[in-house]
């Protein structure tokens with residue numbers, strides 16, 4: 524499956540570097556060639572001799588290496604690959620990538636390359652959770668860097684949590700997926716996600732609790748199946764996925780405009796928690812507090828984006844999927860909502876606080892279509908997204 528593919532593998536300095544020889548072996552078994560680059564820290568965990576022996580190629584480890592520069596300059600090295608893989612991608616390497624630092628061979632190659640890059644992060648859970656790493660991660664994602672893992676589990680340092688590097692076979696699967704045409708290749712899909720912010724005045728707004736996690740997972744899952752994804756997102760608290768076209772908006776009206784600009788599409792999934800109302804006459808200047816006088820807000824109805832697209836006479840997407848977040852009589856309300864808005868499917872869920880779904884990592888949904896109501900077991904939002912993406916692919920096939 525990877526026959527003839529050239530992988531430039533950058534091995535960073537983490538305990539997970541011990542998995543690099545296995546990763547190289549498995550890539551070569553599948554027909555790929557692997558050019559290894561070992562950072563100085565990486566060489567503390569795995570020797571150049573081991574790496575070059577399994578790769579069947581010499582290891583590159585110095586920026587100013589006369590032999591390499593004479594044979595193939597480092598710029599060329601970074602461009603001659605079909606894919607650059609960073610495994611393990613340490614917190615340090617990710618920080619360098621996010622900042623565009625180039626003070627050793629690995630970081631210079633990453634800055635000089637125009638080849639797609641896939642990273643497999645690996646670090647201690649506190650380093651992973653640190654705001655600096657999360658900031659860097661968001662930057663890398665918006666730069667279009669693809670990522671596999673990290674997994675949650677126990678670590679070499681004795682702690683437990685996210686930060687363990689994906690296993691070699693998981694990394695191989697991500698690499699294969701990168702090179703494989705999926706069932707949605709050639710299809711253009713729109714996804715709305717996140718909350719909207721409706722201004723009261725220049726500093727205040729009305730919002731809701733949507734994190735954007737489910738919509739983000741759906742966009743990622745659709746892209747993983749090969750779709751060209753336009754991701755229209757309100758101010759979400761999770762970073763947008765990599766490898767999709769991100770359009771950031773604030774209000775429902777802006778979201779509608781962005782959605783209309785993205786059409787035509789083959790399918791549209793409306794996962795955003797759009798505010799039903801906006802403040803009718805938002806103040807252009809900050810409303811001052813006047814002792815004893817309470818402001819009154821008048822509301823106006825926002826456009827219903829899902830209904831607008833579902834009811835388009837011409838150019839309607841082939842498949843329109845809405846969401847229904849309910850707190851009671853879920854199926855009845857969602858079925859009525861599907862009728863009223865005119866969409867093809869409704870993904871309904873119970874968002875009562877007790878379920879922990881709003882802002883949580885899991886979801887329990889019911890898919891309502893012409894075929895009736897199909898209850899899915901409670902699972903991670905990523906798993907819901909993967910299953911929904913498969914169904915979208917099936918419907919568009």
Ligand code: CTP
Nearest residue numbers: 793794795797825826827828829845846847848
């Ligand atoms: N939706 C939309 N535009 C709006 C409101 C909702 O596109 N102005 C979409 C959402 O993205 C979701 C679906 O409509 O896919 C259902 O949203 P929901 O808020 O549950 O529906 P409402 O029509 O607002 O019904 P209610 O709040 O009364 O339950």
